[in-house]
Amino acid sequence: MNSLLFLVLVIALYYFLTKNYKTSNYQHIRPGRKQQLQGALKDHEAGLLVALMAKVAKADGKVSELEAQLIGLTLTDIANTFEEATHIREELKAIYNREKETFENTLMIAKQYVQLSRSNYPKRLGLIEYLLNLAFIDGEFSAAERMITEDIARALEVCSQDFERLVARFQAFYAQKNTQKAMTLANAYALLGVSQSASFDEVKKRYRALVREHHPDVLMGQGAGQDIIDQATEKLQEINEAYELIKKHKGT
Missing domain, CATH: 1.10.287.110 (DnaJ domain)
Structure with a gap:
C-alpha cells in the first residue's frame, strides 16, 4: 500500500509563495500575519492555487483518499493566513469543487498566476513541484496527470528541463520506495x-x-x-x- 508520502510539502505550501513582491501585494498569500481579503478570492493567489490543485487532482477522473487528505490540509493552512479563516476556507473549498469540474480554463488560470509572480521563477517552480507531488501521491502518475501538469508548467513559463527534472526526481523516489523492504x-x-x-x-x-x-x-x-x-x-x-x-x- 502506498504511504502518505511527501505530506509535509503541502501542509504549509504557502512558504514557497511569499517573497519579493512589488505590486498588488494584497493579492499574495502572506504567512506570519493575518491578512484581510481584498477583492475576489478567485483572483487572489490563494484562489488560483486551489483552482490549479483541483485540475490536477481530478485529471485522471477521480480524487484519491490521499489526494483528498493533502488538499484538505492545504486549504486549512492557506485559510489560516487570512482573517476570518473559517469563512475563507469554505470559499476555497467552493473554488476547488467548482474548478475540478472543468479543464477549459486551466491555462487561463495558470497565465493569471504568472501575472502575480512574473519576477519570481522559483515561486512558480515550487508550485509545479507541489502539483507534481499531488499527482504522484497515490503512487501513480497517469498519462492524464502528466499532460495537465506539463500544460500548466508551460503556461507558468517553467522551462521543460526543470519540469522533466522534477518528474524524474519523483519517479526515482517512488521506484526506490518500491524496492525497499516494507516497514514492520x-x-x-x-x-x-x-x-x-x-x-x-x-x-x-x-x-x-x-x-x-x-x-x-x-x-x-x-x-x-x-x-x-x-x-x-x-x-x-x-x-x-x-x-x-x-x-x-x-x-x-
Whole structure:
C-alpha cells in the first residue's frame, strides 16, 4: 500500500509563495500575519492555487483518499493566513469543487498566476513541484496527470528541463520506495512513539505532532540549510509510511 508520502510539502505550501513582491501585494498569500481579503478570492493567489490543485487532482477522473487528505490540509493552512479563516476556507473549498469540474480554463488560470509572480521563477517552480507531488501521491502518475501538469508548467513559463527534472526526481523516489523492504508493524509503532495498545485517535494525534515538528517548509522559513531540510523530508516519509501501516492494521 502506498504511504502518505511527501505530506509535509503541502501542509504549509504557502512558504514557497511569499517573497519579493512589488505590486498588488494584497493579492499574495502572506504567512506570519493575518491578512484581510481584498477583492475576489478567485483572483487572489490563494484562489488560483486551489483552482490549479483541483485540475490536477481530478485529471485522471477521480480524487484519491490521499489526494483528498493533502488538499484538505492545504486549504486549512492557506485559510489560516487570512482573517476570518473559517469563512475563507469554505470559499476555497467552493473554488476547488467548482474548478475540478472543468479543464477549459486551466491555462487561463495558470497565465493569471504568472501575472502575480512574473519576477519570481522559483515561486512558480515550487508550485509545479507541489502539483507534481499531488499527482504522484497515490503512487501513480497517469498519462492524464502528466499532460495537465506539463500544460500548466508551460503556461507558468517553467522551462521543460526543470519540469522533466522534477518528474524524474519523483519517479526515482517512488521506484526506490518500491524496492525497499516494507516497514514492520513494530517498527512503525516505535517510530511514532506510541504503544500497540494505543487508540487510533492517540496515533493520529501523535502523527500530526510529528508532521509539524519535522516540517521542512517550516525549517525553510526558519533559514535552515538544505541538508537539514532534506533530512526532515526523509524523516517525514518514514513517519508517513509508519502511520499508513498502523492505520491499515487498526482497520481505519
